[in-house]
Amino acid sequence: MKGIKVGNKISKYPIIQGGMGVGVSMHSLAGNVSKEGGIGIISTADIGYKEEDFFKNPMQANIRAIGKEIVKAREIAGNDKILGVNIMVALKNYSEVVKECVKQKIDLIISGAGIPKNLPEYIKNTNTKVAPIVSSLRCCKLIITHWIKKYNYAPDMIVIEGPEAGGHLGFKLEELDEDTKPKLEDITKDVVKYVREIEKEVGKEIPVISAGGIWDSNDIKKFLNLGASGVQMATRFVATNECDASQEFKQAYINAKKEDIKIIKSPVGMPGRAIYNNFIKKTENEKNKIDKCYGCIKTCNIADTPYCITRALINSVKGDIDNGLIFCGSNVSRINKIVPVHDLMKELVSEL
Numbered sequence: 532m533k534g535i536k537v538g539n540k541i542s543k544y545p546i547i548q549g550g551m552g553v554g555v556s557m558h559s560l561a562g563n564v565s566k567e568g569g570i571g572i573i574s575t576a577d578i579g580y581k582e583e584d585f586f587k588n589p590m591q592a593n594i595r596a597i598g599k600e601i602v603k604a605r606e607i608a609g610n611d612k613i614l615g616v617n618i619m620v621a622l623k624n625y626s627e628v629v630k631e632c633v634k635q636k637i638d639l640i641i642s643g644a645g646i647p648k649n650l651p652e653y654i655k656n657t658n659t660k661v662a663p664i665v666s667s668l669r670c671c672k673l674i675i676t677h678w679i680k681k682y683n684y685a686p687d688m689i690v691i692e693g694p695e696a697g698g699h700l701g702f703k704l705e706e707l708d709e710d711t712k713p714k715l716e717d718i719t720k721d722v723v724k725y726v727r728e729i730e731k732e733v734g735k736e737i738p739v740i741s742a743g744g745i746w747d748s749n750d751i752k753k754f755l756n757l758g759a760s761g762v763q764m765a766t767r768f769v770a771t772n773e774c775d776a777s778q779e780f781k782q783a784y785i786n787a788k789k790e791d792i793k794i795i796k797s798p799v800g801m802p803g804r805a806i807y808n809n810f811i812k813k814t815e816n817e818k819n820k821i822d823k824c825y826g827c828i829k830t831c832n833i834a835d836t837p838y839c840i841t842r843a844l845i846n847s848v849k850g851d852i853d854n855g856l857i858f859c860g861s862n863v864s865r866i867n868k869i870v871p872v873h874d875l876m877k878e879l880v881s882e883l
């Protein structure tokens with residue numbers, strides 16, 4: 532079994548734990564995944580929500596928390612392991628967050644929820660590697676062409692997020708129709724073929740990683756056979772002891788049935804997959820009163836957003852799930868117990 536190469540490090544297993552905001556993948560989950568041979572990803576979305584001054588000064592609290600979380604995750608994983616962060620392009624303070632992660636010598640930045648046009652600019656003369664998240668061959672070509680033209684730099688990895696993923700989805704609502712939505716398998720085949728050509732052109736290896744709806748070892752094997760170098764998984768990692776979310780959040784995953792999973796319109800301006808709970812039902816009929824803006828998302832407008840996504844995600848991760856938004860992947864209804872990361876990793880590689 533081959534791991535995933537990031538700079539001069541290589542993971543034991545071809546598994547990345549996807550970044551999950553707000554506060555779902557912090558130092559505990561990411562550190563333990565890296566320790567167990569995968570690549571752990573800390574989500575930087577409102578990462579400072581536990582800091583005392585977060586409500587007064589979210590930007591400063593977030594920047595401060597990045598350093599703290601990376602240090603704690605490294606203590607768990609060890610310096611020889613690969614540790615990454617997920618940074619959403621949609622964030623207003625995107626460049627400050629990227630710069631702070633690079634300053635903290637993070638191995639890998641995975642960036643989606645928008646097109647990370649300028650990401651290579653921030654990593655010049657550093658060991659940090661960068662991976663855009665794409666949802667189609669078109670989007671992949673656009674980023675690679677732009678990066679090579681503007682920065683003479685090809686991505687260090689490509690993460691493909693298909694329509695079964697959790698959180699925000701890089702598809703239009705009408706593209707997510709049950710019967711006609713694109714298949715991750717097909718996008719993977721197309722992207723792998725194109726990336727192999729680019730690898731020859733630029734003379735560097737570019738691992739392609741598939742994400743969204745991947746459940747077990749056989750699924751992983753299927754994507755490796757299609758030419759992917761690994762997979763990114765998130766939903767299954769929520770149901771671990773080490774996941775940083777509250778017990779109530781994890782229990783909502785265990786309780787979720789197939790009919791509870793819905794595609795919602797997020798204030799970020801993209802569709803997202805979430806558990807259809809009382810909170811979502813309420814916000815469909817009435818606008819939530821917003822008394823404080825955290826200035827987090829570029830596209831969010833306090834005058835017309837149905838609710839504050841920062842507040843809704845913080846509520847759910849802390850356990851107030853009736854007043855919170857719970858993102859999930861399409862496989863959430865198959866979760867029925869909480870296990871240690873060690874056991875989940877062993878199970879996921881059992882057939883490889």
Ligand SMILES: Cc1cc2nc3c(=O)[nH]c(=O)nc-3n(C[C@H](O)[C@H](O)[C@H](O)COP(=O)(O)O)c2cc1C
Pocket residue numbers: 548549550551552553555574576617619642643644664692695696697698699742743744745763764765766767857858859860861862
């Ligand atoms: C609770 C939750 C939060 C997520 N938050 C983010 C995020 O902040 N940024 C991001 O790029 N992806 C986010 N994702 C997507 C995951 O990183 C991952 O790519 C995807 O969920 C993989 O599909 P799976 O959950 O079916 O394994 C989130 C997913 C979940 C389940």
